[in-house]
Amino acid sequence: MRRLTFYGDPPSNLLNVGEVRGKLIVVEGTDGVGRSTQIATLRRWLESRGSAVIETGFTRSALAGKGIKQAKRGHTLGSITLFLYYATDFADIVEGQIIPGLRSGYIILADRYIYSAIARAVVRGADPQWIRDVYGFAPIPDKVLYLKIGVNALIERTINAGRGFNYWESGMDLRLGNDMFDSFREYQSRLLRQFDSMVGEYGFQVIDADRPADEVADDLRLAIDGMLSAS
Amino acid sequence: MPLNGLTDQRYPGRLFCVEGIDGSGKSTQIALLHEWLKSEGYAVRFSEWNSSPLVKATTARGKKKHLLTPTTFSLIHATDFADRTEHEIIPYLKAGAIVLCDRYAFTAFARDVARGVSPRWVRQLYRFAAPPTLVFYFRVPLEVALERIMMGRPDLKFYEAGLDIGLSSDPLESFKLFQARIIEEYEKMIGEFEFTVMDATQSIEEQQRAMRAIVKKHLPRRRRLAVHRADGKPV
Incomplete structure (x- = not known):
């Protein structure tokens, strides 16, 4: 049990949440770094251990x-x-899924969290302090696992995985280059710089994502295992 | 104190806002001001609370299905306000026009705090707002406002009556308690944001005369738009 902190x-309705039994685990990292694959694997593993899991992410809210x-x-x-x-x-998502889930004792696996939102906004010119203040309603997670990758490895992954460069992941709205590739490289480099600068600020646990998926999965399990047995 | 703005940029246009509880008569007053300014030859843009075409559908759905919490209620209205700031307010202020707003960020500061949102958080949220030239606060006793509202539309809506925060299960009782809290928040802001306080119990004509006299002092000398370059200097 722990008291939820923000x-x-x-707002006053969240102040009275009280103690929660669940855990909030965030998997962060840029587009195409392999978050969804890793989350699917983690989910199966956690469920096989007997934990109930809720997955959550961005732009999926009912509202x-x-x-x-x-x-x-x-x-x-x-x-x-x-x-x-x-x-x-x-x-x-926080009020409709995460907090009720934590109160009922679920492990919440969050595919991205406020850090992605902050990184994207700052790269698009938002005041860094303003956007952090906006997200002040977010609960502080039990663990943030940051899948770290360099831009060259990311480009290779993006092409090899068959997804290719898409409009938003290349930041085409910012017109950072003449084509999708130039824009992707520049936009993703800027995003990675933002993520890297948040490692210390938010206490990310860094996981080297430029490795085969099963090696990354091993590290993620190890990190979560340590946290679950410590509590 | 102005809004704690993200930029201290000054635009050549003027921004006049009206604030007050439902039934204070502020919409009537800004409509009359609008007519007058147009007849005087000024370029005027009007923007109304909760009216962004991109966001309205989400807000309406959230309200209809009672999906909104104090935080999401606050954020969806801030999103609506952001869209109008980016499309209806700042471009017109840059062009040197007069922008009239029926409710501004202060509506959020009053209502959202009355719902339990942190006063500091909601003020930080709206730091992107353009600083107004003048904010008219239409101060009216709750009983007078209630009387005016009850004449027009008898059924109170769920969020309008503050039924989401459980002050009372009776809509009218809840509405009264909620509006009283909102008045309390407005009163606190008079000094904080240098509101121009209007006595909203006066006749419509008296209020309008007073409002025009005050606005007049803040109008640009030229009525035709003086087109400015991006750096703010006249062409």
Whole structure:
């Protein structure tokens, strides 16, 4: 059991949550670094140990998920509007999935967390302190596992995995290069710099993601195992 | 104190806002001000709370299905406000126009805090807002506002009445308690944000005369738009 703590000032309805039995484990890292594959493996492992798991992520909320998809399609969304739309969506996930899950004793596996939102916003010109303040309603996780990779290895993965360069993952809205490749390299380099700068600030546990998936999975299990047996 | 802005940029336009509880008569007053400014030959843009075409559908769905918590209620209205700031407010202020807002960030500071959101958090959230030239606060006793509202529309909506925070299960009772809290928050902001306080119990004509006299002092001398370059200097 632990008392839920937050990055900033939570509203009064969240202050009264009290003790929670569950654990919040975040898997962070940039686009295409292998988060979803790793989360699927972790889930099977945790369930085989007898833990109940809830997976959660971005733009999946009942409230704003649909609105964001529609608004992005139009390409008329301003940058501050988009940052706040994401924050709304995320708050809905925090209050609708994460906190109820933690209270009921689930292990919450979060595919991305506020760090991705902060990195994307800062790369798009948001004031770094402002966007951190906006996400003050977020509970502090029990563990943040950061899948770290360099930009060259990321490019190789992106091509080999058959996904290729897409519009948003290349940051094409920022017009950072003449084509998808130039833009992808520049945009992802900037995102990685943001993630790397958050390692100390938020206490990320760094996992080298430039390795075969099963080796990465071993490290993730080890980190979680240590945390679960310590509590 | 102005809004704790992200930039201290000054735009050539003017931004006038009206604030107050439902039934304070602020919308009537800003509509009359709008007509007057147009007739005087000014370029005017009007922007209303909770009206962004990109966000409205999400807010409406959240309200209808009672999906909103104090935090998501606050954030979705901030998103709406951001879209209007980026599309309806800042570009027009840059162009040198007069922008009129029926409710501004202070509505969020009053309502969201009345719902239990942290006053500091919601003020930080709105740091992207353009600083207003003047904020008119239409101060009215709760009973007078209630009387005006009850004449027009008898059924109170769920969030409007603050039924989401459980002050009372009776909509009218809840509405009264919630509005009283909102008034309390507005009163605290008078000094904090240098509101121009209007006596909203006066006649419509008296209030409008007073409002025009105050606005007049803050209008640009030229009515035609003076087009400025991106760096703010006249062309």
